[in-house]
Amino acid sequence: MPTSQTTDAPRPEETFAAAEAAWQRGETHTARTLCERLIAANPHDANALNLAGLIESGRDPLAARALIGRALAEREDPLFLVNFAMTCQRAADRDIAIRALHRAIELLPDFPVAHNNLGHLYGEAGDCAQATRHFERAIALAPAHAAIHFNYGTMLHKAGEFARAEALLRRTLDLAPGHVDAWNNLAQVLLATHRTPEALSMLEHAHKLASDSVDVLTNLGCVLLGAGRIDEAKAALERALERDPGRVSAWNNLGNLLMQTGHIDEARAAFDRAIAIKPDFADAHINLGNAHSKSGDIGEAIACYRRAMACHPAGIGAHSNLLWSLMFAVDDGHALRAEAEQFSARHESALLAASEGAHYANTPEPARRLRIGYVSPDFRHHCQSLFTTPLLRHHDHAAFDIVCYSLGAKADEVTNQLRSFADIWRDVHDFDDARLARQIRDDRIDVLVDLTMHMDGARRLLFAQRPAPVQAAWLAYPGTTGSPSIGWRLTDPWLDPVGAAHIDDQYTERSLRLPDSFWCYDALAPGVDVNPLPAQSAGHITFGCLNNPCKLTEATLALWSGVFAALPESRLLLMAPPGRARERLAARFAAHGIDPARVSFVGFQGRTDYLRTYGRIDIALDTFPANGHTTSLDAFWMGVPVPTRYGRSAVSRAGLCLLANLGLPELAASSDAGYVAALTSLARDLPRLAALRAGLRARMQASPLMDGARFASNMEAAFRHMWKAWCTEQRAAPGAAS
Structure with a gap:
């Protein structure tokens, strides 16, 4: 077998x-x-x-x-x-x-x-x-x-x-x-x-190693966006979302890109998508709030910032955005102070405690040459430069050493001009707060000036470390930081009337009033001329408002409704992004009895085109409770008067300050009825309106609003006053040498 x-x-x-x-x-x-x-x-x-x-x-x-x-x-x-x-x-x-x-x-x-x-x-x-x-x-x-x-x-x-x-x-x-x-x-x-440049190089190398890594694509898209490489950024983010439609950070970054390129509706949809996937995603709530703000819905923007704070109580960005936005909605400086103090208590307390009673190597001599430090992310083509230019250009370098700490990563021709006005210029965009504080101490800055407060790019935790013996706030907006680290704020007699009840207790800082104005302006726009009054050829008055749409509060539309009721043939030119923002604004106008057919829109523009848009406007409408600041000065420069309604808070009294300095206080009113009366009277007097248009630029140039040498001298006197006060405090301190 x-x-x-x-x-x-x-x-x-x-x-x-x-x-x-x-x-x-x-x-x-x-x-x-x-x-x-x-x-x-x-x-x-x-x-x-x-x-x-x-x-x-x-x-x-x-x-x-x-x-x-x-x-x-x-x-x-x-x-x-x-x-x-x-x-x-x-x-x-x-x-x-x-x-x-x-x-x-x-x-x-x-x-x-x-x-x-x-x-x-x-x-x-x-x-x-x-x-x-x-x-x-x-x-x-x-x-x-x-x-x-x-x-x-x-x-x-x-x-x-x-x-x-x-x-x-x-x-x-x-x-x-x-x-x-x-x-x-x-x-x-x-x-x-x-x-950032080194980080971008790292991400580009990572992308070569793993071209479809969702983490790398998401971060690369974000950094490319910051570098201005929009098309590449968009391609990276869209590829990340193809690979992983649930990647919330990619949706958030794509939303930021769409915001930056003016596609506000699409940006809101991207942020909404991120929040739907991750409801507690604080950054997406912040960015959605920014989109609402740009669309003119300040109430919803504030609600978004509050939701972001609830998601991430330790986050600074949402709280700063909230403080900035409340100024547009609230005519109550005491309420703004209370919220700003909450910010300081929540975010600054540890640094403030550590820096309490800090000692400085600065010699406390009242009359010596002082070193002034300015801190800003916006020493560039930015509205802030319309005000820093005349000040820095006219400083007295025999008595003051001027040091600029530039937080911005991007430089341009305006940066180069401002750099030429400084004794020392430091590019510090890659410094963290601790390193920058050490640099300021090493530079022995006597008076450190915060130009940003709670605006974009703020470095609140830098100032909480008290790197300089005297710290002051100016320019960002006439309000309060809420921080004990800022000892002074600059203002003027119009924003904060001397002797008025409960004015100075709206601010945690000591208020120091400049004699004339909080602002001194340079248009930085040679060759943009004033044209004749449009109403003379159009046959009707064209009002205009080129302010940030976030200032278009219900109080503002209610204020304007009386104007349009009194002048039924008038028209309005308004700045707002295209899409649903304009549809919502039209509906809001209709709710206030203003026919949307009388309203036309322009989008966000470059500075030259924006200034030329005033050539289509006879009278600029101001906003309330936050008046126009830079936009009003731009309007005056282009021959367009800006009657104003002023209130209790400093930001609601900006128009009064500007008109008083131009010798036109009759165009400022303390009530809605007074505003409507002043504005309609001007609109019905075309000869007066034409004369104003022809003479406003010269009136501005002859006023304190454009006298850079005078303004710089006033600022220097203010810095000297602050410094002398500190020297006096040092001599009075226990253990001070007699």
């Missing part, structure tokens, strides 16, 4: 080796099948149970935990404990994972993976000291393990320890040059320390 041939079945250890190899190759189905076969043959096979748990962890963490738990019941192995901890993915299970990893270290003290994972978990829990202890131990045990350096660096980045994070992430790349996430995270550290 022929002999039969039989094949021996594979031994369990061979099957396990095959399962493990299949899993490592990514052949999950094969690995799972082999493990199931082993466990069916021997339900107590600890190795198979552990591997089966690892295989399941990607799709069902609870099933994975049960399998690895069975493995641990058979054998308490340190590796099993590490794998068990990895199945505890919810924050609520973090303590279970930490206990498992501590037990693994008890069994095997020199287990670098367990120390690494503990460091990661403690970092997530916010316990940086424990995280650091375990990461340092892991690195000591495995100094060439790139993943440990990466995890440690990433934890430190999240904790705000950027220098240490950078060193560890660079070490990761030394060990693993192709580690895409390390390139990406290092770029984030560089962005946090304001080194």
Whole structure:
């Protein structure tokens, strides 16, 4: 008889080796099948149970935990404990994972993976000291393990320890040059320390390594947007969303891009999408608020900022945006002060406590040459430069040393001109607050001037460190920072009438009134001439408002409704973005009895085209409670009068200040009825209106509003007054030399 041939079945250890190899190759189905076969043959096979748990962890963490738990019941192995901890993915299970990893270290003290994972978990829990202890131990045990350096660096980045994070992430790349996430995270550290060009280079390299990485595409799109490379940014963000439609940061960044390119409706849709995916995404709420603000819906913008604050109470941006926006909606300086003080209490208290009673190397001599420092992100083509130019151009450098700290990353021809007016110019856009504070102290600035307050680019935590003995606020807007670190605010007798009840207690700072005006203006627009009065050829009055649409409050529309009722043939030219913003504004006008057919729109324009738009306007309509500031000065420069309704807060009295300095106080009214009367009287007197148009520019040039030398002298006197007050306080301090 022929002999039969039989094949021996594979031994369990061979099957396990095959399962493990299949899993490592990514052949999950094969690995799972082999493990199931082993466990069916021997339900107590600890190795198979552990591997089966690892295989399941990607799709069902609870099933994975049960399998690895069975493995641990058979054998308490340190590796099993590490794998068990990895199945505890919810924050609520973090303590279970930490206990498992501590037990693994008890069994095997020199287990670098367990120390690494503990460091990661403690970092997530916010316990940086424990995280650091375990990461340092892991690195000591495995100094060439790139993943440990990466995890440690990433934890430190999240904790705000950027220098240490950078060193560890660079070490990761030394060990693993192709580690895409390390390139990406290092770029984030560089962005946090304001080194944008280097960060962009890192992200571009990461993109070459992994062209479809959603993390890299999202961050690259954001940085390209900041660099002005709009088309490339849009392509990167759209590709990220193709790969992962649920990536909220990509939706948020795309919304910012659409905002920047004037597509407000599409931007709002992108922010709405991000919030729908992640309702507590504070940045998207802030940006949605900005979109509402640009659309003229200040009430909804404020609501968005409050929602962002509820999502992220420690976030500064939403709170600053809220303070800025409340000025447009609230004619109550005391309420604004209360909100600003809440900001300081929430965000500045630790720094204020640390800087209390700070000592300075500045010599307290009242008459010596003073060093004045100006801090701003807007030393560039920006409306702020219309006011910094005449001041900086006319400073007395024999008595004052002028130092400018430029926070902006972009420079242009205006930057170059302003730089020429300074004794020292420092580009500090890549300085964090602590480093910039040290620089200001090293420069021995006597009077440090905040030009931003709570506007975009503000550095409130810089001033909370009190880097200079005297700190003052000017220019951003005539209000309050709410911070004890700012000792003075500059104002004038029109914004804050001398002797009026409860005026100065609207501000946490001491108010120092310049003799004439808070503003001194240079149009920075040679060659844009005043044209004849449009009404003379049109046969009707054209009103105009080219203010930020966020100032179009219900109080403003109610104020204007009386004007249009009194002048039924008049028309209105309004600045607002195209799309739903104009539709909503038209509906709001109709609700106030103003026929939308009488309203036409222009979009946001470059400065020259914007100024020429005043050539279509006979009279500019002012807003309330926040009057026009720069826009009113631009209107006057173009021959267009701006009657005003003033109120109680400083921002609602800007029009009064400007008209008083032009010798036209009769165009300022303290009531709605008075405003309508002044405006309709002017509109019905075309000869007077034409004469005003022809003479307003010369009137401006002859007024304090454009006398740069006079304004600079007044500012210098104010700085000297502040400095003398500080010197007096130093002499009166306990222990001062007699």
